[in-house]
Amino acid sequence: MKLHILGCTAATPGTVTNPTSQILETKGHMFMIDCGEGSQVQLRRNRIKFSRINHIFISHLHGDHVFGLIGLVSTFTLLNRLDDLHIYGPVGIKEMILLQLKLGNSYTGYKLYFHELSSKESELIFEDKHVTVKTIPLKHRVYTNGFLIEEKEEVYQLNLDALNHYEVPVVYYNKAKQGGTITLENGQVLTSEDLTFGKIPQKSYAFCSDTAFHPPIVEVIQGASVLYHEATFLKKDQELAKKTLHSTAQEAAEIAKQAQVGQLILGHFSSRYKSFQLFKDEACPIFERTEIAQEGKTFEF
């Protein structure tokens, strides 16, 4: 999985900061998560091909997570997109987009599918051969979901030295990756133990923004490879976090610890703080494997 951070600051876009949007690359997909104003420009800046985006997941209908969507949907038309586009988000997102297209008399030249969400339980919203996407019900001022993206199958990590040593034809590599047994022309039988380093753990990514400190999500995201959790505030502004149903860096770390995730990425920072390092400093004593989101940064896992 490869995560591209397009924007990770709270509230309004600035000259060098952008509201929430990210791309998760996995199994040939480019899943877009949230689309604040200016996200289409961030796609260009990060040299991500517009045509590779077929699924957009919107956490909630606050502007800093969705106001860039109508612009992106329109730009797809100008780029002569033909592929279907699937948009997942709270009830109302369809009306929001269609009204604006109607008023501009600018309908899309491609098919637009809306998957409107209203359940308060985690649900499966996307599935193919390789990956599933489930909602993570969050606690915020409006109906909000995080998203858990999980790779489905387990694969074996190839041992190239061994493959060369046994002179295994390349055509068998995929079978080896699936853990299959291979019989060479000389009759030698090779198992996954001979040819691979063993199974690579299945990767998963949990996106949780925006949300108050909300321990019920721990069960849903348990053991995720990477958790992106909002940390709008520092501990000294705990009261503000409570009031606005956001989290502090410490609370995000507490969730990461309880869920035993592989890595925590903090984001959705309020612009009131001078340095984002402060968020890491507060989270690390609770959960050491904490990183800071940053626009233009990518995380591979």
Added chain:
Amino acid sequence: MKLHILGCTAATPGTVTNPTSQILETKGHMFMIDCGEGSQVQLRRNRIKFSRINHIFISHLHGDHVFGLIGLVSTFTLLNRLDDLHIYGPVGIKEMILLQLKLGNSYTGYKLYFHELSSKESELIFEDKHVTVKTIPLKHRVYTNGFLIEEKEEVYQLNLDALNHYEVPVVYYNKAKQGGTITLENGQVLTSEDLTFGKIPQKSYAFCSDTAFHPPIVEVIQGASVLYHEATFLKKDQELAKKTLHSTAQEAAEIAKQAQVGQLILGHFSSRYKSFQLFKDEACPIFERTEIAQEGKTFEF
């Protein structure tokens, strides 16, 4: 009058180009005209105070002229705006903005007044002691208006040397500016002829975008100090201009010539052209006093 170009390219925002938005400073007002995606960031980049904007004029409901409006309206709330905001635009603009505020459960903390337009004739839509704003009905794929902003009263340009020479107290300067007669303590009577360089011509600004070549506007904008006219295409793409109801640089120049304006500013360039100088080269033989809009550029007149 001082015109700030925040964005002047057609269609989609890019990494260094922005869709239409501009600010006209006149008589203490900061009138915003159009508000494509990213306009609020352009305001910051151009160091224009958000709080000084009280009137926003939207030409039409195509995305590159309006998709930044909801973000700006929301940011005003986050900045704790209290002053009324007036939005002028085609019927539907109110529903477009209010639906998005409702879905985000994020109503403004200030009063929002919508002035929805539907007339096909030029009409007066704003007036105070110093300035009027009238619509300029344009010809485009959806209902579209340009805007004619005119300074109302004529003032006299003060001759500071004369004022000093006659030792005129500063308290009389405003009266002199209005062309009044001033009697000094020593009984001397001074007229506008003694104290000023005479009347400064009344300034006016006509914004016309988006529109096909449409000579009926000439009557409305006759003699404007400055005309901003869209020039999406060059002559070689005349057919495309016709089809999409846009103008070429030559057509914009022809309008400027017929309307005998003081200066023409071309804008709304298609991103298909390598150099914006090409637009000027095509317009100048028809109308010499042609300038090219450019993001971050200001024009004083």
